[in-house]
Amino acid sequence: MNKKDLLLGFLIGFATTLFGSYLFVIIMTEYDFISGIQIIKSQGNLGKIITLGCIATLAAFGLALKFNKELIARGMVLAVMVIALLTLFI
Template sequence: MNKKDIFIGMFIGLVANAIGLFFAANLLGQGEDFTHVIQAAAKEGFLGKLISLGAILNLLAFFIFIKKRQDYRARGVLLITVFVAVFTFVFKLF
């Protein structure tokens, strides 16, 4: 049951990050198309920052799971958040 809850938390963390990325791109893109904003962010070198902004919704999911005492799901969200942080760090290096 613990592995299942961790995977559920990881899935919710990925979905929350994707939704957060979509909202951040729409907010900062000033009405541009989502794909256009992502391409422009990649060209201008701030795609990693945009992905990191998307991870803010993981904070919300994490605290919801902590409040409901679903610690293993919160652990899955935390794992995805750390993965995103490492990914953006490596992405920025190259």
């Protein structure tokens, strides 16, 4: 059960980051998601957009802690650390 909760948290962390990045691109730019990501990447700001997308993960993390799902919250933290490492190499 421990590995399932950790994996679930990891997947939730990635999904909420993707969702947060999607919302940011759709709301703050006049482009659709794919062309917006391509333009932002050509400008060299993709890491910043992904970092702003992690704000949604913060809300999910707070909910996981509120409902005493510490292993799921730990998986979310792991996802954020992996995303942070990936943004260094993008």
